[in-house]
Every structure is written in structure tokens, then in C-alpha cells.
Amino acid sequence: MARRSASFPLGILGRYKIILLLIFAVALFHIGFVYLFKTPSHLKARRPEDVTSFSDVRVPVGYNESSLPVRAAFATVVRNSDLHELRAAIRQLEDRFNNRYHYPYVFLSDEPFTDEFKEAVAWTAKSKVSFGLIPRDHWELPSWIDRQKMRDGMAYLTSKEVIHSESINYRQMTRYYSGFFYKHPLLANYEYYWRIEHDTEYTCDIPYDPFLYMKERGIHYGYTISLHEFEDTVKSLWGVVQDYLKTRPTALQPQNTMDWVTNNGGQSYNLCHFWTNFEVVNLGLLRSPQYEDFFQHVDKAGGIFYERWGDAPIRSIAMTMFLRKEQVHWFEDIGYSHSAFQNCPSDPEVQMRCHCNPSSSIHRNDFSCTRQWNQLPASY
Structure with a gap:
């Protein structure tokens, strides 16, 4: 009997093999195309349109935040491009102080942090690190800001060669520091915060805990450097402060320190302010109804965008209204350097743990206001 031909079923199987191979080839081509042309994750910086709040918290194995002496954290507003300067500042803080305490860090930005940024910072900090996205309504220009008036103000400051004269981002940042950062959920559980910046240097060992030092003594605000502000950037700020005090005569602390910011009984602003790129603050004060009321009054005046009011004069004036001198x-003994200015201790014993020149410390210069602060009478 003749054998049945097997050519027919084998032909069908061959066709299936060809189809499967074609599908596999198309899939490989698609995957290759996507990976070839997609933007690498470490270069992505665009914020998703539907995102208003985002956080990523990384906790080292065995880390126990509840064991810290104070519910406190380092915090800063920073961007991906600041990574390597930030790592240098963190490394110094760790070496000079935090390797003995392990206080956590909170990093906030108006753009999503890249994986590269988060991994590098987490590796450097050695303690709990949190990364948060700033809510849009805390960062973007308010709808009530007159854009043309803002542009005119920028042009004026540019003619005066004032730094950051045309930067909208700088104004957004100072507004955020003035009245919003402490409202971020990542800071909700902290009592004190220490502001750090990416382009700073810590030049002395810190053998004690500044957070605990402040808490035990009822100190609400700590600083290292004070300066006079550029007058062109705050021309109308004092008038807004005067309006605030006229409508709220009971807002002032009876033993206030406003004589530090005015030399003539409140008629004008002498431009003194604490340099807020280093500040250690009791967050309860910033969250208080009195500070919120003051910020809202100042914010609505629009000078942050029209003139470039900084968070430093705004915060400093508020501190003098609401706090007693003590x-x-x-922090005279904390060596700190930022931009062209530094605070460098002159005490010989403290100098043994520093690498700065005390003769170059800004408090020795007339541009500083620290001498005037020290001359204020005690309130008790």
C-alpha cells in the first residue's frame, strides 16, 4: 500500500514557524527602537502634568528616627543639576556633625528628582532621606501678579546690575521659602529644621547638637551671618510692614527686637537681615497664625515679584516682631561659608577644629549687622 505523503502537515508547520519568526522580529525591532530613542532616565526633568505632590523616602536598615534627641531635619530646595555641589555640602555636614547624630534630610524641588540624584544623595547622607515634589500652587506665579509690572521691575534691577534681577525662578524660590516650604508633608512631623544649600562649606567641627541646644534654651531662630540687603530690591517692603502693624497693633511681641531693623523708631528699614541660606528654626513659629498672617499680608503686596523681596528680609523682619532677643x-562657633561671605570663629580653642581665617569673617565687616544685634539690650 502506498505511504501517505507528509508534505501537507509539514507545510502548515513551516508556515507557523515563519509567522512566529516574523512576530518575534517585529517585537525585537520595536523594543530596540524604543530603547534607542527614548530619553535616559537620568536626563528626564519634565514634571508630569497630573502630578501635584510626590515623595520618595529612603531609610537605611536599622535606622531609628524616634531615638533622635530632637524631631528635626536638614532641608533644602534643590534641583538635579545641583547634585555634585550638594553632595559636597552633605559630606561636610556628615563629617563635621551628623555622623554622630544621623538627623534626616528632606530635599524638595519643583521638578521630579532623577534616580541618579536620589541614589547619589542617599549614598552620601547615610541617614533617612526624603525627596518631595513642590505642589504647583506653592511654586507657580500667583494669578494676581501683574506680569508687565513684574517685567518693568526686572528691567529696573537689571539697569542697577542687581543679582538675580531677571530670574523668575529665584523669586519663586524665595516666595516658597518665605511662606510654604514648612507646609510640605515631608516636614510635617519635625519640630526644627536646619536649612542647607548645595554651594556652601562647613569649615569647623560641630561637637554639640545645635538642635538640642536651641530646644533646651527656648531658642526659636539661629543664624551665622547677617547682612545689609540691596536697597533697590526692597524699596517698598517697609511700607507694607508699616501697614501691617497699623492694622494689627497687637501683633508685636512686647519685648520685640525691631530696633535691629530700624534706626529711627520704625520710620524706615535699615536693610539688616539674617542670611537665611543658613538658618535653624523652630517650625512651630513659622506655622503659627501670626507668622502666616504676616506672610499673607506681605505676599499679597506682590513685591516678591515686582521688586525681588527675598525670604531673608521677610523672615528677619518677622523674627524681630515676634521674638525676644534671647x-x-x-552660632558664632559654626564655621560657614557661602558665596563671598563666611562666618569664622575667632576663639583660639574653637579655631583648633576649623580651617577658616577669622580675620575674614563677615561679622568684622561694616556690611554685617551682627554687631548691632549683639548690642541690643536683653529683654529679661
């Missing part, structure tokens, strides 16, 4: 502390 509630503010000059």
Missing part, C-alpha cells in the same frame, strides 16, 4: 541665637 529667642534668637548667633
